[in-house]
Amino acid sequence: MDLGLQGKKAVITGGSKGIGRAIANLMVAEGADVAICARNGEEVAAAVAELSKAGTKVIGSSVDVADKEALQGFVTDAAEQLGGIDILVPNVSAGGGVMGEKGWNANISVDLLGTTRAIEAATPALKASEAGSIVIISTTAAVEDFMGPQPYNAIKAALIVHGQQLSQAMAPAGVRVNSVSPGPIFIDGGAWDFIKNNMEDFYNATMAGQPSGRMGTAEEVANAVCFLASPAASWVTGTNLVVDGGFTKRIQL
Numbered sequence: 001m002d003l004g005l006q007g008k009k010a011v012i013t014g015g016s017k018g019i020g021r022a023i024a025n026l027m028v029a030e031g032a033d034v035a036i037c038a039r040n041g042e043e044v045a046a047a048v049a050e051l052s053k054a055g056t057k058v059i060g061s062s063v064d065v066a067d068k069e070a071l072q073g074f075v076t077d078a079a080e081q082l083g084g085i086d087i088l089v090p091n092v093s094a095g096g097g098v099m100g101e102k103g104w105n106a107n108i109s110v111d112l113l114g115t116t117r118a119i120e121a122a123t124p125a126l127k128a129s130e131a132g133s134i135v136i137i138s139t140t141a142a143v144e145d146f147m148g149p150q151p152y153n154a155i156k157a158a159l160i161v162h163g164q165q166l167s168q169a170m171a172p173a174g175v176r177v178n179s180v181s182p183g184p185i186f187i188d189g190g191a192w193d194f195i196k197n198n199m200e201d202f203y204n205a206t207m208a209g210q211p212s213g214r215m216g217t218a219e220e221v222a223n224a225v226c227f228l229a230s231p232a233a234s235w236v237t238g239t240n241l242v243v244d245g246g247f248t249k250r251i252q253l
Contacts, residue, residue: 001232002232003030003226003227003230003231003232004131004230004231004232005027005030005031005032005226005229005230005231006030006031006032007031007032007033008027008031008032008033008086008087008131008230009032009033009034009035009078009079009082009083009084009085009086009087009129010024010027010032010033010034010035010085010086010087010088010089010229011034011035011036011075011078011079011082011085011087011088011089011118011122012024012027012034012035012036012037012089012091013036013037013038013063013065013071013089013090013091013092013114013118014036014037014038014065014091014092014093015034015036015037015038015044015047015060015091016036016038016040016043016044016046016047016060017038017043017047017187017189018187018190018218019091019137019182019185019187019218019221019222019225020036020038020089020091020092021036021047021218022217022218022219022221022222023089023091023221023222023225023226024036024047024051024058025051025219025222026219026222026223026226027087027226028051028054028055028056028058029054030226030230031056032056032087033056033057033058033082033083034051034056034057034058034059035058035059035060035061035074035078035081035082036048036051036058036059036060037060037061037062037063037065037071037074038060038062038063038092039062039063039064040062041062044060044061044062045060047060048060057081057082059078059081059082061074061077065090065092065110065114065117065118066109066110066113066114068113068117071114071117071118071121072117072118072120072121075088075118075121075122076121079122079124079125084125084128084129085122085125085126085129085132086126086129086130086131086132086133087132087133087134087135087229087230088118088119088122088126088133088134088135089134089135089137089225089229090114090115090118090119090134090136090137091137092110092111092114093107093110093111093137093152093156094106094107094109094110094111094152095152095191096139096141096147096150096151096152096153096191097147097150097152098150098151098152099150099151103150103151103152104151104155106151107151107152107154107155107156108151108155111152111155111156111159112155112158112159115136115159115162116162119134119166122134123170123175126170126173126175127170127173127174127175129174129175130174131174131231131234132170132173132174132175132176133175133176133177133178133228133229133230133233134163134166134170134175134176134177134178135178135179135180135225135228135229136159136160136162136163136177136178136179136180137179137180137182137225138156138157138159138160138163138179138180138181138240139152139153139156139181139182139183140181140182140183140242140244140247140248141153141156142154142156142157142159142160142181143157143160143181143240143242143248143250144248144249144250156181159179160179160181160240163177163178163179163238163240164177164179164238164240167237167238168238171237176233176234176236176237177237177238178228178233178236178237178238178239178240178241179239179240179241180221180224180225180228180240180241180243181240181241181242181243181244182216182221182243182244183210183215183216183242183243183244183245183247183248184206184210184215184216184244184247185215185216185217185218185220185221186214186215186216186217187217187218192215209247210245210246210247211245211246211247212245212246212247214245215245216243216244216245220243221243224241224243228241
């Protein structure tokens, strides 16, 4: 299937590694121009160099998405350098497991405001696009009980609600808004790699609840994100796509 991403302009936060990098890899492979950001400038530069080998335009910046001016400046600059924005994937997360006020502050400033501020900055360019699309990254921990109540779960759930309601508000302007909720995804050096090496009982218990017998990959999440972001999904908006290999047990109607 031709996703129709050739020549599209995509902005991805947290695009130097992990799921964000997998999304960027697939975007450039499909012919899209891409702007990425992350906090580590050296990792961004290395990612830009590697992504550029696909032959499309790739730019990157060192950005802390908790810094409103830096984040929105990156998005605005990306629109200028790429010649517009067709796709926005606000991917950066502070992660889970941190409780109390510290956890709330981190997930609000990075996950929630990092998403809404990026959307705010990208909206003029998205509305000017003929195929404007936003894909918010949530988690299955937002739709089913996992690891008990914690800020990460609640804030990611808020993003799903916001995305659904935003899809209604932005539809008249031709901009689609969807969410993707990955289940446990194993990435070398990532959260589940750490858990496997340091919290073996919890890792094994999680694996026991995974009917497919394995954790997912960043590339499998990227496949879902790029499809939803693309013109191939032109009649899909307001959807939260769960990508978890059957990990969640709820009935989704």
